[in-house]
Amino acid sequence: MADSDRGRLLPPNLDDRSWQDMVNQARALIPTYAPQWTDHNASDIGITLIELFAYLVEGLTYRLNQVPEANYVAFLNLLGVARAPATPARTHLTFTSSADAAPVPQGTQAQTPGSETERPIIFETDQRVTILKTNLTTALKISPPTSNGQPARYVNLTRQLRVVPALGASFAIPPAPSVSVAQTVLLCMGFDQQVQNSQFKLQWEFTSPLFDVNVIQPNISIALSYSTAAQLVPTSWVAISTTGASPPIIDGTNGLKQNGDLLFTVPNDWSAQSPTSDWPSASVVPDSAGVDAYQGPPLFWIGLTIRNTAINQAPQLGIQRIGFNSVIAHNALTAAGETLSDLQGGLVSTGAKNQVFSAKFAPFYRREDTDTPYDHVVVQVGGVTWTQVDRFLPGPANVYRIDPVAAQIVFGDYDAAAHTGGGSIPAAGVAITATYRYVAGDTGGNVGAGAIAAMARAIPNITGVTNLSAAFGAVDQEAIDDTKRRGPQLLRVRNRAVSAEDYEALAREASSDVKITRALGPRLHDPSEPPGSGGTGSPWTFGAIDRSRGNVSVVIVPDYGTSVDLPQPSKDLLMVVQSYLDARRTLTTNLAVIGPRYLPITVTVSVVTFQKAINLGLVAPGQLVAQLTDAIHRFFHPVHGGAGGTGWQVGQQVFVSDVFAAIAPPTMLGYISSIVINPAIPRYHFPPLNPAGTLGNYAALTERGFTPVVASPSLLVQDYELVCWDPASTVTEAGPL
Numbered sequence: 110m111a112d113s114d115r116g117r118l119l120p121p122n123l124d125d126r127s128w129q130d131m132v133n134q135a136r137a138l139i140p141t142y143a144p145q146w147t148d149h150n151a152s153d154i155g156i157t158l159i160e161l162f163a164y165l166v167e168g169l170t171y172r173l174n175q176v177p178e179a180n181y182v183a184f185l186n187l188l189g190v191a192r193a194p195a196t197p198a199r200t201h202l203t204f205t206s207s208a209d210a211a212p213v214p215q216g217t218q219a220q221t222p223g224s225e226t227e228r229p230i231i232f233e234t235d236q237r238v239t240i241l242k243t244n245l246t247t248a249l250k251i252s253p254p255t256s257n258g259q260p261a262r263y264v265n266l267t268r269q270l271r272v273v274p275a276l277g278a279s280f281a282i283p284p285a286p287s288v289s290v291a292q293t294v295l296l297c298m299g300f301d302q303q304v305q306n307s308q309f310k311l312q313w314e315f316t317s318p319l320f321d322v323n324v325i326q327p328n329i330s331i332a333l334s335y336s337t338a339a340q341l342v343p344t345s346w347v348a349i350s351t352t353g354a355s356p357p358i359i360d361g362t363n364g365l366k367q368n369g370d371l372l373f374t375v376p377n378d379w380s381a382q383s384p385t386s387d388w389p390s391a392s393v394v395p396d397s398a399g400v401d402a403y404q405g406p407p408l409f410w411i412g413l414t415i416r417n418t419a420i421n422q423a424p425q426l427g428i429q430r431i432g433f434n435s436v437i438a439h440n441a442l443t444a445a446g447e448t449l450s451d452l453q454g455g456l457v458s459t460g461a462k463n464q465v466f467s468a469k470f471a472p473f474y475r476r477e478d479t480d481t482p483y484d485h486v487v488v489q490v491g492g493v494t495w496t497q498v499d500r501f502l503p504g505p506a507n508v509y510r511i512d513p514v515a516a517q518i519v520f521g522d523y524d525a526a527a528h529t530g531g532g533s534i535p536a537a538g539v540a541i542t543a544t545y546r547y548v549a550g551d552t553g554g555n556v557g558a559g560a561i562a563a564m565a566r567a568i569p570n571i572t573g574v575t576n577l578s579a580a581f582g583a584v585d586q587e588a589i590d591d592t593k594r595r596g597p598q599l600l601r602v603r604n605r606a607v608s609a610e611d612y613e614a615l616a617r618e619a620s621s622d623v624k625i626t627r628a629l630g631p632r633l634h635d636p637s638e639p640p641g642s643g644g645t646g647s648p649w650t651f652g653a654i655d656r657s658r659g660n661v662s663v664v665i666v667p668d669y670g671t672s673v674d675l676p677q678p679s680k681d682l683l684m685v686v687q688s689y690l691d692a693r694r695t696l697t698t699n700l701a702v703i704g705p706r707y708l709p710i711t712v713t714v715s716v717v718t719f720q721k722a723i724n725l726g727l728v729a730p731g732q733l734v735a736q737l738t739d740a741i742h743r744f745f746h747p748v749h750g751g752a753g754g755t756g757w758q759v760g761q762q763v764f765v766s767d768v769f770a771a772i773a774p775p776t777m778l779g780y781i782s783s784i785v786i787n788p789a790i791p792r793y794h795f796p797p798l799n800p801a802g803t804l805g806n807y808a809a810l811t812e813r814g815f816t817p818v819v820a821s822p823s824l825l826v827q828d829y830e831l832v833c834w835d836p837a838s839t840v841t842e843a844g845p846l
Contacts, residue, residue, distance in 0.1 A: 126170065131163035185596045191514045192592045194472035196621050197440040198554030198583035200232060200576045201312075202561060204434050206240040209304055211570040213238045213436065216443055218565035219574045221556055230554055231565055232438040232580070233546075240571065241307050245433040246271060247299035247408055249384070250280060251343055251393060253292060261344065262396040263297070263384070265403055270431055274558030275577040276672065277316060279427040282329070282417045291418045295343055298431070299408030303379050309411070311371045312432030316673045318680075319365045319415070319424045328419035331364050333373055336410035338380040342392045346412050349373055365415065365426060367680035381407035427673070430578060440554035440583065441474035441546050443485075449518060449541045458490075460537030462522035462530070470547040471516030472586075477620045477685065480692060483511055485546045488518055491539040501531035508532050514586075518543065554583040584621060606694045612663050616702070619689035622682055624748050625666035625705075627759030629829055632656040651813060652706040652793055652829045655699075662701045663690065664759050666831065668748045675792065675833055676748060677704045705747065708813075708826060709789035709835035710763055712741050714772070717843045718779040728778045730842075737781075737840045740772035745834035760828040782843050788813075788824055789835045 126134075136159065139146050146155060202219055215237045223229030248266040269278040283292045298311075321329040334346035349358060361369030382388065384395075384403045395402035417424065449466035450456055458464060476482045488495050488509055495507040501521045509532070510519045518541065521532015535541060561576045587595075598614055606612045612628035632649045633656070648657035655662070665686055669676045678686075687702040694700050716737055722728045743749070748756040752767050765786055773781055791813065813827055826832060 126167075128160075128163050128167045131166055132160055135159045135163065181593065185593070190592065190596045190599055191512065192589065193587035193595075194475060194514045195548045195551060195586045196582060196584040197474060197548045197550065198232075198552075198556070198580040199437060199439045200556075200561065200578065200580035201430065201432055201435045202232065202234065202438045202574050203432070203577055204238070204240045204436075204571055205244060205573040206242055206434070206570050207572050208570040209242040210307060211240045211242075211568075213240055213568060213571060217568060218442070219438065219561050220563055220565050221560050222563055229563075229565075230440060230550055230556055230560075231442060232440050232554075232561055232576075233442050234436045234438045236436055238434075238436040240434045241304050241309070243300045243302040243304050243409070245298055245311075245431070246301050247297075247403065247405065248278075248431065249297040249299070249403065250278075251295040251297060252396075253283070253294070254392075256286070260391055261295075261393050263393055263403075264396045265401045267403075268401075270428065271577070273575065273577055274579060275430060277427065277429045279316065279425060281423050281425050282319070282415050284423045285418050285420050287420070291416045293344075293417070294415045296413040296415065297343055298411045298413070300411070301406075301408060303381070303409050304375075305377050306374070308372055308374050310433070312369075312430075312435060313362050313365065313371060314368050314429040314432070315365070315427055315679070316429050316669055317425050317427035317675065317677055318362075318367055319426055321364070321366065321422075321424070327364070328417060328422055329364055329366075329424060330416045331360075332414045332416070333358060333371075334412040334414065335375050335379050336382045336412075337378050341382060341387050341389060343388065343410070343412055344392070344414075346410070347376075347378075349375065369680075375409075375411070379409050381409050383407040429669070435577075439474065440548070440550045440580070442470075442549045443544070443546045444468065444470055445544045446542055447544070449543055456540060458520075458535035458537055458539045458541060460534060462524075462534060464520045464535065466518045466520075466541050468516040468518070468543055468545060468547070470549075471514070472548055473511065473513040473516050474546040474548050475513060477622070480688060483513055485544075486511055487544045489542045490535045498532075503531045505533045506531070516545075516547065550583065551585050552583045554580060556580045582621065604693060606690055606698075609661075612661060612690060612694075615690055615693055616663050616665055616686050619686045620682060622667045623665045623678075623686065624668040625664075625756060625759060625831070627664040627828070629654060629656065629662040629664065631658045631660060632828075651827065652791075654703065654706075654829055655701070659697060660699045660701070661694070662703055662829075664703055664705055664829065664831070666705050666747060666759075671743070671746060671749050674742075674746065675707055705759065705831040706829050707747070707792035707833045708830040709792060710745055710824065710832050710838075711787045711789045711835040712745075712768060712838040713783075713785045713787075714741070714781060714838075714840045715783040715843045716774065716779055716840060717782050719777070722778045733774050733779050734840045734842050736774065737772050738838070741768075741838050741840070742834050744768060744771040745832060747831050747833050750834075757832055759831045760826055761832070762826050763824040763832055765822045786821075786824055789837060791830070792833070 136149060136156070139149065149156060204213055213234065215234060217234045218231050220229040220231040246267070248270045249263045250266055251261050251263045254261045266278045269276055280294070282294050285292045319329050321327045333349040335349060336343075337347050340346055359370070359372040362371055363369070383406070384393070387407065415426070447469060448456055449468055451459070451464060451466050473483055473486060476485070483497065486497060488497070490507070493507070495509050498508045498510060501508065501510065505523045505525065506521070508521065511517065512519065520535055522530040523533050524530050556576075556579065558577060558579045559575055561574065561580075564571065564574055602611045602614050606615050609628035609630055613626040616626040617623050634645050634647050634649065636645050648655065650656070663686070665678050665682070667676050667678050667682060683702050683704070687700070690700055690702065714737055716733050718728060718730070718733050723730060744751070746756075751757050752771065763786060765784060768786060769781060769784055813830075
């Protein structure tokens with residue numbers, strides 16, 4: 110029989126004392142209230158009375174536990190407030206094939222090896238993918254030649270992008286030396302085999318996509334090329350034409366400015382080249398005097414040229430992964446054609462009103478990229494598919510509701526004779542079947558890179574599978590205390606966005622990837638503020654945010670781990686949250702979902718190390734400098750920093766006292782003799798330097814709306830800004846004491 114309490118709130122135990130606890134407490138009070146009572150043995154009549162009294166009180170405390178919290182929990186259950194379901198781990202599976210264009214169907218399962226004591230963790234693909242026979246094995250970044258005639262140099266990024274564990278790579282695109290001369294960086298991707306008449310699909314995910322401030326005439330552009338036998342210089346490879354090609358190049362990344370797929374077809378004269386024997390040393394050489402130089406066999410190369418024509422702009426490109434022959438998969442499995450049972454264990458409808466049928470596996474998987482996250486649940490009544498709805502409307506209809514946490518299907522109560530109720534009742538004796546996807550594991554699904562190495566079931570021509578990066582995103586079912594705290598918020602929001610708090614709560618509900626939110630309403634200049642683009646009463650434009658009447662901007666920040674200093678939401682995540690909020694905002698509100706506006710904080714610290722601590726070997730000279738530098742870096746991480754390690758909020762002020770408490774060394778090792786915090790140039794400022802090399806209009810300090818006080822005990826942060834670490838922060842040793 111299905112457990113009808115799955116996903117429900119269970120009341121806490123208000124008095125958890127046992128019978129023995131109460132006996133012990135009463136016996137401990139005997140010397141205080143009856144010092145003449147000296148016989149405390151179990152045979153004593155007084156001890157017997159204590160034990161009887163404890164028995165009676167234990168029954169009273171049990172009844173007491175059923176009252177206050179139970180009423181609150183029952184009220185939340187009545188309103189349908191349930192615990193948020195577990196979220197499955199997700200990763201990208203990369204396949205290898207022995208034949209070209211081998212199909213991998215949606216729902217293909219791969220798993221960890223498992224053991225005699227541990228069951229394998231199974232991941233299931235979300236989409237169908239076609240696997241080519243060739244494999245992307247190598248990635249090299251070629252920087253342009255120097256102005257003094259030195260050849261171009263390449264850096265081997267294979268370890269960061271194509272070898273387990275692939276942690277990603279980051280590099281800058283140098284600014285153009287002059288208006289008429291573009292600066293380029295060539296990213297070379299090497300494949301181990303040639304394939305013909307096949308469309309390549311490279312899947313790009315960025316930690317920091319390219320930022321191009323010039324929208325009308327972009328400064329950043331990309332182009333594709335491929336290696337041939339006739340041209341051995343990578344910068345002169347043959348271009349893959351964007352016009353007249355069949356099929357044409359499809360750039361879903363918009364020039365590496367957003368996550369997406371890059372699709373293209375390579376001509377048949379594609380040829381292999383070896384960087385060590387084929388590339389002229391006068392044109393391209395390994396960086397760092399041959400350290401980590403490419404040593405493998407000749408490869409078939411695709412070149413991605415990134416051109417920058419801006420003089421003062423050096424955009425940073427952070428690549429989380431380049432996927433090839435890969436597809437996203439979740440630790441969420443499909444149950445197909447399962448016969449559901451009611452709460453009494455029956456396998457057919459009884460014809461009663463408001464029948465509830467339970468699936469075998471719970472909870473249902475919640476997709477995060479759609480407004481219909483449970484559309485994978487397909488319910489059939491007697492072989493006829495019924496429709497999933499959020500609520501029953503009056504009248505008959507072949508519809509049902511779901512409880513995703515408990516994995517239950519609820520039918521209506523329409524009475525044809527009385528013409529009351531809503532939602533048709535399945536006929537008596539009819540079986541209810543369902544096909545659905547459910548969360549198969551807990552946080553144990555966050556397996557490491559390379560852990561998924563076996564197919565659950567063999568697929569023709571597929572010879573291997575792995576995950577280049579670690580699986581992530583698995584979250585256990587919401588704690589009961591968190592649900593109880595969330596209950597009043599849900600009652601206030603009621604699935605519509607009116608106040609700023611409503612927008613923030615719904616943004617977090619839209620995707621579990623959203624860790625920080627801030628809703629910014631209209632704001633006008635007052636007489637004490639710099640006017641910006643207008644006078645007093647004109648809308649704010651600081652941070653490139655429209656604060657005029659009728660506009661709401663929602664700032665969201667994702668969590669990419671501590672290795673990413675400045676997490677930015679992907680275009681996909683922005684679209685998911687935008688779509689979710691658009692369906693719930695008021696019609697007259699102009700909504701914009703945006704990424705954070707980072708304000709780097711420069712920390713200048715002087716530390717003194719005790720000579721005695723050095724002599725005793727407790728600390729090495731200079732060790733505190735390194736420790737404090739790391740502590741400052743961690744403290745100002747937007748998502749994982751802050752006083753409690755829970756991250757910063759947009760608009761949260763910075764206090765010197767908090768910084769001091771977070772980085773102070775142990776008292777037996779040394780002490781901080783001075784600490785100063787100042788705001789640096791905002792990361793959202795453009796351009797950071799004018800042609801003369803000065804700070805340009807930032808010198809006036811008007812783009813933040815006020816003039817900050819230098820070396821203040823606290824830093825005022827605007828309501829749209831999020832603090833981050835400034836690499837210019839310094840820690841110096843004041844000398845042993």
